[in-house]
Amino acid sequence: xxxxxxxxxxxxxxxxxxxxxxxxxxxxxxxxxxxxxxxxxxxxxxxxxxxxxxxxxxxxxxxxxxxxxxxxxxxxxxxxxxxxxxxxxxxxxxxxxxxxxxxxxxxxxxxxxxxxxxxxxxxxxxxxxxxxxxxxxxxxxxxxxxxxxxxxxxxxxxxxxxxxxxxxxxxxxxxxxxxxxxxxxxxxxxxxxxxxxxxxxxxxxxxxxxxxxxxxxxxxxxxxxxxxxxxxxxxxxxxxxxxxxxxxxxxxxxxxxxxxxxxxxxxxxxxxxxxxxxxxxxxxxxxxxxxxxxxxxxxxxxxxxxxxxxxxxxxxxxxxxxxxxxxxxxxxxxxxxxxxxxxxxxxxxxxxxxxxxxxxxxxxxxxxxxxxxxxxxxxxxxxxxxxxxxxxxxxxxxxxxxxxxxxxxxxxxxxxxxxxxxxxxxxxxxxxxxxxxxxxxxxxxxxxxxxxxxxxxxxxxxxxxxxxxxxxxxxxxxxxxxxxxxxxxxxxxxxxxxxxxxxxxxxxxxxxxxxxxxxxxxx
Amino acid sequence: xxxxxxxxxxxxxxxxxxxxxxxxxxxxxxxxxxxxxxxxxxxxxxxxxxxxxxxxxxxxxxxxxxxxxxxxxxxxxxxxxxxxxxxxxxxxxxxxxxxxxxxxxxxxxxxxxxxxxxxxxxxxxxxxxxxxxxxxxxxxxxxxxxxxxxxxxxxxxxxxxxxxxxxxxxxxxxxxxxxxxxxxxxxxxxxxxxxxxxxxxxxxxxxxxxxxxxxxxxxxxxxxxxxxxxxxxxxxxxxxxxxxxxxxxxxxxxxxxxxxxxxxxxxxxxxxx
Numbered sequence: 001x002x003x004x005x006x007x008x009x010x011x012x013x014x015x016x017x018x019x020x021x022x023x024x025x026x027x028x029x030x031x032x033x034x035x036x037x038x039x040x041x042x043x044x045x046x047x048x049x050x051x052x053x054x055x056x057x058x059x060x061x062x063x064x065x066x067x068x069x070x071x072x073x074x075x076x077x078x079x080x081x082x083x084x085x086x087x088x089x090x091x092x093x094x095x096x097x098x099x100x101x102x103x104x105x106x107x108x109x110x111x112x113x114x115x116x117x118x119x120x121x122x123x124x125x126x127x128x129x130x131x132x133x134x135x136x137x138x139x140x141x142x143x144x145x146x147x148x149x150x151x152x153x154x155x156x157x158x159x160x161x162x163x164x165x166x167x168x169x170x171x172x173x174x175x176x177x178x179x180x181x182x183x184x185x186x187x188x189x190x191x192x193x194x195x196x197x198x199x200x201x202x203x204x205x206x207x208x209x210x211x212x213x214x215x216x217x218x219x220x221x222x223x224x225x226x227x228x229x230x231x232x233x234x235x236x237x238x239x240x241x242x243x244x245x246x247x248x249x250x251x252x253x254x255x256x257x258x259x260x261x262x263x264x265x266x267x268x269x270x271x272x273x274x275x276x277x278x279x280x281x282x283x284x285x286x287x288x289x290x291x292x293x294x295x296x297x298x299x300x301x302x303x304x305x306x307x308x309x310x311x312x313x314x315x316x317x318x319x320x321x322x323x324x325x326x327x328x329x330x331x332x333x334x335x336x337x338x339x340x341x342x343x344x345x346x347x348x349x350x351x352x353x354x355x356x357x358x359x360x361x362x363x364x365x366x367x368x369x370x371x372x373x374x375x376x377x378x379x380x381x382x383x384x385x386x387x388x389x390x391x392x393x394x395x396x397x398x399x400x401x402x403x404x405x406x407x408x409x410x411x412x413x414x415x416x417x418x419x420x421x422x423x424x425x426x427x428x429x430x431x432x433x434x435x436x437x438x439x440x441x442x443x444x445x446x447x448x449x450x451x452x453x454x455x456x457x458x459x460x461x462x463x464x465x466x467x468x469x470x471x472x473x474x475x476x477x478x479x480x481x482x483x484x485x486x487x488x489x490x491x492x493x494x495x496x497x498x499x500x501x502x503x504x505x506x507x508x509x510x511x512x513x514x515x516x517x518x519x520x521x522x523x
Numbered sequence: 524x525x526x527x528x529x530x531x532x533x534x535x536x537x538x539x540x541x542x543x544x545x546x547x548x549x550x551x552x553x554x555x556x557x558x559x560x561x562x563x564x565x566x567x568x569x570x571x572x573x574x575x576x577x578x579x580x581x582x583x584x585x586x587x588x589x590x591x592x593x594x595x596x597x598x599x600x601x602x603x604x605x606x607x608x609x610x611x612x613x614x615x616x617x618x619x620x621x622x623x624x625x626x627x628x629x630x631x632x633x634x635x636x637x638x639x640x641x642x643x644x645x646x647x648x649x650x651x652x653x654x655x656x657x658x659x660x661x662x663x664x665x666x667x668x669x670x671x672x673x674x675x676x677x678x679x680x681x682x683x684x685x686x687x688x689x690x691x692x693x694x695x696x697x698x699x700x701x702x703x704x705x706x707x708x709x710x711x712x713x714x715x716x717x718x719x720x721x722x723x724x725x726x727x728x729x730x731x732x733x734x735x736x737x738x739x740x741x742x743x744x745x746x747x748x749x750x751x752x753x754x755x756x757x758x759x760x761x762x763x764x765x766x767x768x769x770x771x772x773x774x775x776x777x778x779x780x781x782x783x784x785x786x787x788x789x790x791x792x793x794x795x796x
Binding site (some may be wrong): 104105108109140141142144151153154192238242244339344347348349350412414416417476479480481483484486487489490491493502505507508510514516520 | 552555556557558559578579580582585586587589596619620626629630633634662665669672673674677678697698700701704705706708711712715717732733734735736737740743744745748751771772773774775776777780
């Protein structure tokens with residue numbers, strides 16, 4: 001009996017091994033069939049319409065190039081970070097791999113530089129208005145976002161297919177039922193009136209509708225659009241380089257220097273009041289909710305609106321059984337008695353935020369064909385079809401937004417943005433966690449701006465100092481790394497390194513300045 | 524074959540592709556510049572062991588040790604010893620000896636804990652004195668300027684004349700530009716003199732930056748400072764340069780509005796997408 005059990009185990013093991021062996025072998029045979037090339041594309045973009053758009057682009061490409069097979073490998077976003085690292089380190093990453101989460105080290109080490117390639121025109125733009133235009137200039141942001149990944153080398157290692165915007169999407173039927181019109185609120189004061197209308201409607205109909213369906217991440221997006229309206233003028237005043245920017249590290253300095261206080265700096269205090277105000281429009285307990293719950297509420301008509309990304313529009317269009325309106329987040333108007341005096345106007349979103357960044361891995365056996373497919377994907381006509389199928393905004397100039405959603409297009413006109421008061425993603429995020437942990441003092445029926453501001457002024461500086469210390473440690477590591485790269489560049493045999501090393505020195509001097517300016521405050 | 528041996532045979536068979544793979548030794552410079560510092564350091568160690576008198580390899584090996592992970596005091600000390608060896612064995616006017624001298628000062632400033640600013644200053648001054656025509660001598664002036672501006676107890680505005688004297692002695696454009704930028708920043712943050720900052724920013728911009736979009740950003744700073752200090756012609760010139768270089772920047776509309784305010788005209792339209 002024991003021998004029989006052992007035999008079964010051995011048979012199962014052998015069977016599994018044989019199947020795996022056959023699978024790998026047949027896969028390789030298909031890949032290595034004479035004259036046939038397989039290009040794999042790995043990405044995390046599982047949103048509605050994206051896989052279909054990739055399939056359609058791949059099918060079009062394969063019709064043009066019958067010897068090439070394009071396969072996509074979609075990976076759930078939650079598994080993406082570990083999958084990406086494992087594949088890159090193991091040398092098994094798809095020829096074209098998504099760059100979500102790729103920092104300078106990963107980008108430089110595992111992705112081919114495309115800097116020389118982006119200066120030449122995209123051959124697939126022949127016969128379009130983009131014919132002859134350098135590939136880099138066919139992207140609405142000139143691939144500026146891709147450059148920021150690799151400040152040391154300044155090389156470009158990928159191209160982004162899309163840009164994201166965020167919008168208030170509204171249920172036209174529900175809005176009309178509640179307000180008598182499907183015209184959305186024109187300004188922030190009108191949005192506040194909608195809250196009263198929803199409350200009255202709920203009382204009359206025994207419903208529990210909310211004005212805006214929300215969750216933790218989407219509330220953060222909304223606040224990042226709304227709250228900086230209160231610091232637009234302050235940013236012009238406080239920008240240390242007079243370039244209208246107050247980076248988080250500078251805000252940290254202003255807090256530690258006592259020049260910014262939540263209780264006494266009117267703009268920051270107004271930001272908190274606005275945060276309390278807008279919180280009452282969103283689903284109770286939104287901080288602990290996730291995206292799917294917010295989307296479900298909106299699709300189930302439990303909320304009049306949702307503040308979501310352009311990436312969600314496809315879900316609303318395909319799964320919602322009501323007409324969806326699209327509008328930008330509305331700000332208080334300049335004559336708003338509570339919030340108007342600090343406002344310059346709705347901020348520009350002229351470059352959007354980059355999305356669907358793809359690069360070619362160094363281990364690709366067919367980098368030229370992968371590049372050709374990347375050219376194809378980012379050519380005007382293919383990008384237009386991709387945009388129409390995925391219902392998302394293309395990053396390619398001359399490509400119109402999806403026909404059903406012109407409202408997704410970024411606002412080209414708009415003032416500078418102010419800055420957020422919560423130091424999100426700065427240093428070790430100690431200050432941000434403190435901010436979030438104490439939100440209960442601000443929101444809800446018993447919340448108060450005074451209590452929240454007092455708590456922040458008492459405890460924020462200590463957390464900010466910790467974060468600044470972490471930030472400065474990172475800056476110093478950058479400086480040290482750049483020193484090493486200088487020694488390596490100037491001893492590297494062969495090529496002329498003149499321009500590269502001077503750029504490296506410039507980068508290092510900028511980082512050294514940052515270190516010297518902010519280091520004393522981190523102690 | 525005993526069934527017990529099957530897993531072992533199967534596991535062994537899985538190693539065959541690994542054994543058959545070709546593993547050419549990678550170029551350690553390429554490896555290091557692609558951020559794979561530990562592999563690079565091993566490669567340089569082998570090269571150094573094979574040719575210990577090769578100053579170029581020794582400097583590269585020392586450089587890789589500065590970033591080899593985990594970062595240890597022993598590695599930093601070893602890097603320093605290697606560079607000191609280059610200083611004693613290689614011709615002092617050679618490129619590698621000059622680079623070693625500069626890197627020794629950098630190690631003493633930002634890699635050793637605690638830093639040794641006095642020793643670093645001596646090396647930087649030696650570099651400027653012994654090799655005045657070398658570009659790294661001018662970059663040594665930038666390091667000396669940082670030592671003067673931030674002596675350890677916070678910013679020292681009294682050092683401005685000394686830094687300006689250093690600037691006057693520098694010829695390498697990048698070093699000159701970065702000294703101008705340092706001074707502009709210093710004036711803006713630590714003195715009530717935006718016009719002095721403006722003068723240095725204009726000079727830095729005239730040399731030009733290599734980092735993407737930094738020229739445009741500097742144009743915007745110059746435009747704002749010129750407006751602030753009552754020079755609308757200069758402000759317009761640099762605002763327009765900013766718009767030409769970054770027409771889709773999120774600050775472009777605000778800049779167009781400011782240009783319009785300079786002469787009371789209506790704003791210029793946003794370029795079509």
